[in-house]
Each structure stands twice: as structure tokens, then as C-alpha cells.
Amino acid sequence: MVSIGVRGGGYGPSRCLQCEARLRQLCAGLPDELMPALNAISTSLKVSKGETLFLEGDEARHSFNVVNGYLRLARVGIDGRRQVMGFVSTGDFVGHTRKDAYSISAEALTDVTVCRFERGAFEDLLVRFPVFEREFNRMTAGMLDDMQDQLFTLGRKNALERVASFLLSYVERQEEIQCNGHELWLPMTRADIADSLGLTLETVSRAFSRLKNEGILEIEQAHTIRILDREGLEDLASGEAETV
Amino acid sequence: MVSIGVRGGGYGPSRCLQCEARLRQLCAGLPDELMPALNAISTSLKVSKGETLFLEGDEARHSFNVVNGYLRLARVGIDGRRQVMGFVSTGDFVGHTRKDAYSISAEALTDVTVCRFERGAFEDLLVRFPVFEREFNRMTAGMLDDMQDQLFTLGRKNALERVASFLLSYVERQEEIQCNGHELWLPMTRADIADSLGLTLETVSRAFSRLKNEGILEIEQAHTIRILDREGLEDLASGEAETV
DNA sequence: CGTGGGATTGAGCACACTCAATCGACGTGG
DNA sequence: CCACGTCGATTGAGTGTGCTCAATCCCACG
Incomplete structure (x- = not known):
């Protein structure tokens, strides 16, 4: 230590x-x-x-x-x-x-x-x-349940779905701790997120940009974002949306 | 049920x-x-x-x-x-x-x-x-420890390393249960293995063939294999070997 | 201002996927 | 006994998603 x-x-x-x-x-x-x-x-x-x-x-x-x-x-x-x-x-x-x-x-x-x-x-x-x-x-x-979700994410989701899953679970966790309205502060870098999702930081960055362009979220600053379309995010995370 | x-x-x-x-x-x-x-x-x-x-x-x-x-x-x-x-x-x-x-x-x-x-x-x-x-x-x-290993495998290893990791953990587990000399019977299909590693069955099959060609293992039948080079397998699984 | 770390964006490439053909083992029935 | 069908495994050819390498941007600091 x-x-x-x-x-x-x-x-x-x-x-x-x-x-x-x-x-x-x-x-x-x-x-x-x-x-x-x-x-x-x-x-x-x-x-x-x-x-x-x-x-x-x-x-x-x-x-x-x-x-x-x-x-x-x-x-x-x-x-x-x-x-x-x-x-x-x-x-x-x-x-x-x-x-x-x-x-x-x-x-x-x-x-x-x-x-x-x-x-x-x-x-x-x-x-x-x-x-x-x-x-x-x-x-x-x-x-153990959470790690199974993570295994599914790493094993069977594409880049966009992985980033959506990450954001969704982060939002859900925030909602448990404190009830702020979809405004999120991310303490980790894009590289951290990438390394948690089995991606590169560039791919994560592109996924963020794409989610922004599709109106799912807003990027105040790199570490401060706002979820605009929660349902859309959920569809992406669960693989219900077309991601091509 | x-x-x-x-x-x-x-x-x-x-x-x-x-x-x-x-x-x-x-x-x-x-x-x-x-x-x-x-x-x-x-x-x-x-x-x-x-x-x-x-x-x-x-x-x-x-x-x-x-x-x-x-x-x-x-x-x-x-x-x-x-x-x-x-x-x-x-x-x-x-x-x-x-x-x-x-x-x-x-x-x-x-x-x-x-x-x-x-x-x-x-x-x-x-x-x-x-x-x-x-x-x-x-x-x-x-x-929990095992699932962390699995997360690392899915997040950060390429196809060959994943298959090597799978085989190695399967061997180690067999050695715990019963001590047979590197002769293995695999109860699961290539598709099962693929779905556990985040790959396709074709990719898993190719990895098996490659491990065979490189003298790491012998394939009696699809479900009956023998590890010939345990150390080589370990190097692959841990990412110490060149896999290109 | 200048500097530096992180984020974004672009261009080309490679690894694994997709689609498809063939093979092999096994079980069934003529 | 062999023909046939099935299911899984193997192998091949072409494609695409995400990686690599690289340039630029952005913003917080000094």
C-alpha cells in the first residue's frame, strides 16, 4: 500500500x-x-x-x-x-x-x-x-450480477452500444446517490472509459460525438454532459437500436 | 424452472x-x-x-x-x-x-x-x-476474482490469446478435479466457446487450427485435444507471445 | 501569451466478422 | 452395407468495424 x-x-x-x-x-x-x-x-x-x-x-x-x-x-x-x-x-x-x-x-x-x-x-x-x-x-x-452485465457488454456489444451502456449505468448510479436532472459530471478521462469498455480512447470519443450529433446527449465540456434522450440511450445500450 | x-x-x-x-x-x-x-x-x-x-x-x-x-x-x-x-x-x-x-x-x-x-x-x-x-x-x-480475469480477457486480448486463455483455465480446472496428463475432453461446442469469448465460431476454429499448426496442441477429434506445449499456451494466454 | 494534457477528427489499415463452400463424424433407413 | 441427412467443424474470400498513426483543437495553467 x-x-x-x-x-x-x-x-x-x-x-x-x-x-x-x-x-x-x-x-x-x-x-x-x-x-x-x-x-x-x-x-x-x-x-x-x-x-x-x-x-x-x-x-x-x-x-x-x-x-x-x-x-x-x-x-x-x-x-x-x-x-x-x-x-x-x-x-x-x-x-x-x-x-x-x-x-x-x-x-x-x-x-x-x-x-x-x-x-x-x-x-x-x-x-x-x-x-x-x-x-x-x-x-x-x-x-456478481453487475459483472455479468459487464461481461455481456464486452463480449457482445459494438462500440456505440458499449459507450451507451456505460453512460446509462453511470446515470442510474448517479440517480441513486443524488437526484439531479440528467446533468452529469464524469470524473474519468476518455482513456479510462475506453479501458473499461475494451475500446480505444479515439473510438470512445467518436461515440460521444455521434451520440451528440444524434441528439442523445449534450456535451457542455468533455467531463460535463447532459442526457437529452434517455429512452434513446436505453435502446442503444440494450441493442434495440440500429447502430450502423 | x-x-x-x-x-x-x-x-x-x-x-x-x-x-x-x-x-x-x-x-x-x-x-x-x-x-x-x-x-x-x-x-x-x-x-x-x-x-x-x-x-x-x-x-x-x-x-x-x-x-x-x-x-x-x-x-x-x-x-x-x-x-x-x-x-x-x-x-x-x-x-x-x-x-x-x-x-x-x-x-x-x-x-x-x-x-x-x-x-x-x-x-x-x-x-x-x-x-x-x-x-x-x-x-x-x-x-469475483475469476470474473475479473474474464473481463480482462474480453476487454484486452486478441482472438488467439482469448482461446489460449480459455484452454488454459480449462486445463487448470481439470487438473484440480482429476489428474490426467494433458488429455482433454471439451463438453462444449466451438460456438459455445466463441460465445464465452466474444468471438465467432469460425474465429475460434481458426485459432484451434493455428494452435495445432504451431505445435501447441493436438486435435484428436473436435472435442478431444491434448496440450503439447503448456508453456507456450501460458505465454499466449498472458500476452507474452507475438500473435501476429 | 506559451505550454501541456486531454479531446476531437481524419485517413489508412488490420483483425475479426460475414457469407459460403466443403469436410467429417454420426445416426438412420433402405 | 452403403446411401443419405444432419449437425458441427473447418477453410476460404471479401468486407467492415474499430485500431493505428497523426494532425489539430480546446482549455486550464503558469
Whole structure:
């Protein structure tokens, strides 16, 4: 683990109770009574934009829950080929692996706050609190579901459909976190998006331009876009539209 | 759930104790004392070659542990595009999802025996037996790791590398189950392999021919092959070899 | 202003796809 | 026993989508 900026181990016993991520994923649906126990085994951590939470190959001693900000999860092959496994944000869980070392790196796309768990302590907590264990299972099941969607996208969709799928899932995720009206800020570069979709950055850029020309979206700036035709986007993402 | 051939609910209280899959994945590392409880909530099920264990869209009321045989897990898009999510066999766990309905179908490539769990009963067991819960977590973590490998393969490898990766992971899996010397029987068709790798069946066939010509493998019959150059296969799969 | 990183756009090329013919193994029936 | 039909695999020829290489643009910084 390198270059992380640790800033304190929490802000009193009510930290988890007041956490931003309290209503998302893992921590949603957990009773207040459980919060002290969560507090006890977790550490609040800040990672600055551009720094890494953990690196491919680091010993996998912790897992993390993202409180806010964006992380990019990626693996780099021998000859430099990079595959971005996903972008995670508020309420997402990172670092869950069977291996002894992380097989991906987690880099901060923005300033990030995470909640750090020691692996052993986390497992103990799962055993001690059935509610927590159930929620965790639901979450990992959801992660498996999401990865199947991603497999379908990479295996069977063309460039335009992939970019549409990416945007759609990003919109849906944003709608869960906060309800803003289709105005989106993308923390990642075109290259990041490309590497998550098995494309090149040029192809992603062309897809954005095309979606703009077809009136599906508006590009304020490269990282600030607005979805104009949500239904059209959904049709593209699901492969219901002609993309030739 | 359609067209499954149920044949009895087990063969006495020692069924799990003597199970073929006892030493694989989920059931490995579980103490004998746990077997009666496993017996109590599971049902032995047989599915004939070509039949489906469950269909995309079916209500997800059960999860399954494969005892023997091969299943193909696949999703079919609106316009018929198919993505094979994987091939599962002895000791693999199927049907774990967050959704209310299965988002993939499971079809038998051979006659298959599975062990069926009702979802609720299975979750109760996890809570009641920490050893079991820990093993289950390890397993789902392993599934996530595997899917990341698959994402990398689909996103960043060319046709030859994908086929090499497929063969390599298939060999490794065979070596876990039974130790035969590099002689492989493939229960799936070229089209199945293609749909799992995001390729066409012609491209897969050409890759097989090329691997044969380069002395990496020998093709007895289409479904019976022998790996001659394991190291060469590994180099191809990892992208260390020139594939032009 | 000038500089630099990222994004966009263009032109040509290559890898995998499409369409199509042939082959081979297997099972059935005359 | 051989002819025939079927299904899957193989191989070939031509095409097209997305990649490569390269120029330009845009905007945030110093």
C-alpha cells in the first residue's frame, strides 16, 4: 500500500451513524445498534486525487467501503494493456478478493474518503451479526450480477452500444446517490472509459460525438454532459437500436 | 424452472458425507459434523444433457452446487446475441444472484447432478455455521476474482490469446478435479466457446487450427485435444507471445 | 501569451466478422 | 452395407468495424 494520506481514525463513536454512505449498499438496512461495532473495527481514511488506495500486487490485508469520491479499479497486463474493472463511489465495497494479494489497483479519480476494515476483523463481524452478514451477501451477489452485465457488454456489444451502456449505468448510479436532472459530471478521462469498455480512447470519443450529433446527449465540456434522450440511450445500450 | 428430471431427494443421511464434490470449493474444508445439516436443507437433482436447470427470467428460488457434469451459463440479448458467462462443473456454485429472477440460463452440456438449496434455508445455514459462512465468502470472492480475469480477457486480448486463455483455465480446472496428463475432453461446442469469448465460431476454429499448426496442441477429434506445449499456451494466454 | 494534457477528427489499415463452400463424424433407413 | 441427412467443424474470400498513426483543437495553467 503506497501513497495514501491517512487522516485520523474516525470522529468519535457516532462516525458510522452519521456516515454519508449510511444509506447505500452494505450499510443500508443495518440497525443503529450495529454502528458502534462497525466503528470499532473501521478506520476513516482519505486519499487524494491521483493517489492509490492500493496497488496490484500489494498484500490484501484490508477491504474498504467508499464514503465519497471516485476510485478507478484497474489491472495492467505485462505489455501495458490496461483493463479498467470499474469505477466505484459512495457505498461501494472494494478489496474483496480470495487471493493474498490484490489483483487490481485502486486509484483515486477525485479526493476520496473510505472506510477501512482489517480483513480478519471484518469476517468476525460478519459472523457476529447475521443482519450484517445477510447484507454483505446481498452486496456480493449484486457485484456478481453487475459483472455479468459487464461481461455481456464486452463480449457482445459494438462500440456505440458499449459507450451507451456505460453512460446509462453511470446515470442510474448517479440517480441513486443524488437526484439531479440528467446533468452529469464524469470524473474519468476518455482513456479510462475506453479501458473499461475494451475500446480505444479515439473510438470512445467518436461515440460521444455521434451520440451528440444524434441528439442523445449534450456535451457542455468533455467531463460535463447532459442526457437529452434517455429512452434513446436505453435502446442503444440494450441493442434495440440500429447502430450502423 | 423447466424440463428438469428430478430423481429423488437424496440417498440417506450420509449423502453429503460421500459426495463427489465434497473436496471441492464450498464443501471443502467443512467438518463432518456439518454434513447432516447440509443434508437436511439440500436435495439431489439430476438434469439430462440438453435440458435446463433454470432459465433466464425464472424466479430465483434456489441455488445449486454442482456435483458432477457440465453446465453452460448464458444470457441471450434481445436480438439473439448470446454471451456465455462460463462453464461450471464439480464443486461450482450456481444461481447466486441479488435479483428476484435469474438473469442467466443454466443448460446441461452433459448429464448433470446438482445439489439444490432453497435460498432462505441456505442463508439460515450460513448464519448458523460460521465455518460454512467463511467458506462461502471465500468462494464468492473467488468467483469475483475469476470474473475479473474474464473481463480482462474480453476487454484486452486478441482472438488467439482469448482461446489460449480459455484452454488454459480449462486445463487448470481439470487438473484440480482429476489428474490426467494433458488429455482433454471439451463438453462444449466451438460456438459455445466463441460465445464465452466474444468471438465467432469460425474465429475460434481458426485459432484451434493455428494452435495445432504451431505445435501447441493436438486435435484428436473436435472435442478431444491434448496440450503439447503448456508453456507456450501460458505465454499466449498472458500476452507474452507475438500473435501476429 | 506559451505550454501541456486531454479531446476531437481524419485517413489508412488490420483483425475479426460475414457469407459460403466443403469436410467429417454420426445416426438412420433402405 | 452403403446411401443419405444432419449437425458441427473447418477453410476460404471479401468486407467492415474499430485500431493505428497523426494532425489539430480546446482549455486550464503558469
